[in-house]
Amino acid sequence: MVVDDNFYMSLAISEAWKYQLLTYPNPAVGAVVLKNDELLSIQAHKCAGEAHAEVLALKEAYLKKYPNDLLSKIVDVFEIHDYLEFNTKDFFEDCTIYVSLEPCNHLGKTPSCAKLLEKLKIKRLVISCKDDNKKASGGSKILKDKGIEVKYSCMEKEGKSLLYPFLQWSKKSFVFFKMAQTLNGAINGGKISGKQTLKYIHSLRNKIDLLCIGGNTVRQDKPVLDTRYIKDGINPDILIYSKQKSFDKSIALFNVLNRNVYINDNLDKLDNSNFVMIEGGYNLLEVLKNKIDYVILLITPEMKYGLNYISKMKLNFEIIYEHYIEDDKIVYLKIIK
């Protein structure tokens, strides 16, 4: 394997995928810091309102060399920016920063990353995707104008894949279909996923604007669809997609506080929400396939007889990314239309 810019950018992109969707409404972004040729840090943006990927990577890089520095105690993002700017002397002047997305150029919930990199006089910036967002773009130009070397389009295909959900929800809406299955595609038989995977699902529910589910599943499984496995989670509004509008209102999902439940025989609500999760099985997947940006498959490593895909129509996918949560796999798929 060749150790080059692509290699380091792919480390940044892989790290960012761990927090994909969880950064909503921000993009998932990863960053790497190299001092001369020494790899110092690999970081990712984790949650909107918290520090951006490049800032976390700068912080970790500095602490790798000075583990007992006061910086280790600082968590407030404005304070981290300030500390890096005024207390790290010329530490970053021989550093290359890899970022999957062009550093932001505006003061939002956090200060501008481009301005920080400019002040730190970094040696070189490598970017996968340019930021086309009007508010935040132009970050790399500031650095170029200051004579800092900037390389664009490094691992751009992979960088764009990482950015895709953000581009969708910024434009209109991002809709993903979540399904849990065994290795051989069986989707029934109670809880399929492990505890950490359930936590992950609840973390996603905490972020989305709307959770869509089929009427039959509601009647059969009587789900709660809340966020009880995480702390202080917000329970999402529910759209039950169903022709028959009468439901037993003692079903748990109707009795969750601070939640709206809509029962509709159309999907207009999907278009009016920025970030939508659909939970269902193969039938709903086939019905809604043209509405879906991603399928997120949670796969448990077992084989068993059970409910499986029975449509005569083949569905083709591109595997966008995958990783693990404990023993379960999580696979991000795009339907090839």
Add this chain to the structure above:
Amino acid sequence: MVVDDNFYMSLAISEAWKYQLLTYPNPAVGAVVLKNDELLSIQAHKCAGEAHAEVLALKEAYLKKYPNDLLSKIVDVFEIHDYLEFNTKDFFEDCTIYVSLEPCNHLGKTPSCAKLLEKLKIKRLVISCKDDNKKASGGSKILKDKGIEVKYSCMEKEGKSLLYPFLQWSKKSFVFFKMAQTLNGAINGGKISGKQTLKYIHSLRNKIDLLCIGGNTVRQDKPVLDTRYIKDGINPDILIYSKQKSFDKSIALFNVLNRNVYINDNLDKLDNSNFVMIEGGYNLLEVLKNKIDYVILLITPEMKYGLNYISKMKLNFEIIYEHYIEDDKIVYLKIIK
């Protein structure tokens, strides 16, 4: 993500997995070279008789700094050893070498790697697994005796997973079950895998001592089971596991040159072969599950209706490793018994 010894060892181990089984009868081994703190190379042993992982990593590391050096032209493994020993001066004296398996201490098809590292006076050696093979072990002791820092057991669990097939075939036999399926577990419907995946399967067939297949599959699919997708491949001997011993001898597999075909209602032949591949579907998998070290699942990213697992018995797996071949996934599984 923390950049430490574990991180670099995991790069070495990941690289080695790309050649898992293809190094037979040698172990799959990966290596990384760090000069001071600069990552220079990530390499793996690729084929028995060719250079070992650490030697390829040393070569690539040197060429990273001196790309036009004469070394780039040298492919013979004895010549690489000699060249590294006599022409690289003190280049490696500030280097840390990560190897997933203790460097070998004997002259086999290639010279001793431990002796080479000793002569290069490397700064530090990090090993995942010690080599318990009587012939080759003791490599790290030579280096320690020379005052070189040696660290053991780095990512040992992952290193042992990588080494497992080698340990099995060295002791007695390593048996893996290969199955191709869609994302939802359908295994029928002609060629499931892509072209590169088929090449990979043929590369495995080229290495194994015996290919085992069920009698029904032979009758229904009339397979060739040869190695036509690769150059100069050896066509493996075949064991047809079948109660009924009569077969239509015009079926292609019987007419491949330089091949023995055995038809047995027992599996004794598996125990007498070091490296065995079983090709089959869910039925054979369940029948032979206690004979199998690994299941190798080749997964094509589509969903379709088709033959699936129908036993009432659940099979539980540990996912050992997985990677991609073009658009297909390859997953190494161990049955949890």
